[in-house]
Amino acid sequence: MATVICLFNHKGGVSKTTTTFNLGWMIATKEKRVMLVDCDPQCNLTGMVLGYKKLEDLQAIVGNQEPKNIRDGLSPAFESRPTPIQAVECLAVPGNDNLMLLPGHVGLAEYEVTLAIAQELSGSVVTLRNLPGSLRHLIDVTAAANNIDYVFIDLSPSLGPVNQNVLMTSDFFLVPMHPDYFSTMGIESLATILPKWRKWAESAREYRVLIEADYPLPKLSPKFMGSIIQRYRLQKGKVPAQAFQKWIDELERGLRERLLPALAKADMLLPPNVYAAVGFEPEQPLLQMSDFNSLIARSQEHQVPVFALTDEQLDQQGVVLQTTKSSMEKFRELFSQAANRVIGIVDHAARA
Secondary structure, eight states: OOEEEEEOOSSSSSOHHHHHHHHHHHHHTTTOOEEEEEOOTTOHHHHHHHTOSSGGGGGGOOOSSSOOSHHHHHHHHHTTOSSOOOOOOOEEOTTOTTEEEEOOOGGGGGGHHHHHHHHHHTTTOGGGTTSTTHHHHHHHHHHHHTTOSEEEEEOOSSOOHHHHHHHHTSSEEEEEEOSSHHHHHHHHHHHHHHHHHHHHHHHHTTOHHHHTSSSOOOOOOOEEEEEEEOOOOEETTTEEOHHHHHHHHHHHHHIIIIIHHHHHHTTOSOOHHHHHHTTOOTTSEEEEOOOOTHHHHHHHHHTSOTTSOOHHHHTOOHHHHHHHHHHHHHHHHHHHHHHHHHHHHHHHHHHO
16 A cells, blocks of 8 residues: 655645655655645646646546546545545656656535534534545545555645545655744644644544444554755855754754654654654754755746756756756755655654
8 A cells, every 4th residue: 555645734835835746756766656646725736747827727627437636536425426436547747657646626625614524523424424534545546546655645734624634644744844933833833733633533533433434534643754944045055044044943943842742642753763764853854955946937837846957948058057957966865865764764664
């Protein structure tokens, strides 16, 4: 069965979508089959992969016979259709044979209210019993149909029921952050919310109505894989500028003193030796990198990662081109290291 990893932070602007795309692509270059899942109704990941300019263009991805997007895939459960959930017809990501996309759909937002009711009343309302387990079931059957090793899920910046469900039915989660005041305050919020979600999941899995559902709520214990710190400026091209370093230090302190203890109480941390085996402590970022600057615009224009742009796609010359390529190589090394850490954590956790 594929390993499911979601990227979550209820603060926006922390590069969840960009990281999902770039990290998923890098892992797919390491002989792993990877599926990207767009669970954000804004569909930014789908637009990034497919190169769509307008959100309404995404409505063209509508299934007739086989489901073509996440809303289509979930509709048998959420619209009480007399057909079982089946694998979504994923899209191959151009330029990487091991990378697939399960597209998002703006209509996923329509299911939020129904899912919220189902998760609050799942112990008593039989007609809603199939909803809480349907998201993970859809991901599992789609991953199995495509021989997927790793699933990366891009979530919206919210505390809604879809995010609650997806995170609590994942195997691991990554927390992207930006070195600023709001991400620091967000750690305090996460330290409160995530244990509450965990408590809900533990209780819900004991309800007979969910155990007997067509899509049972899986008994999983999602584990914190690490944080990702991105989008800061460098000083003299080498180290974070002093203002950003201050907030990076604050983020690590917040993780060490507030979030990690809360996750440990909720059984959402891995054994210390698992993190140590891949070369970092859990309060340290699994991946830390500066802002992509102009590379992000080129990446989105050509639907390739920031480290895979060609000279032609960069459309630069001389010293400017060489400077940009040097930056690209640094990003390639950092994403490669992060990919190795992700793979290592999954392997060591399986043996722990």
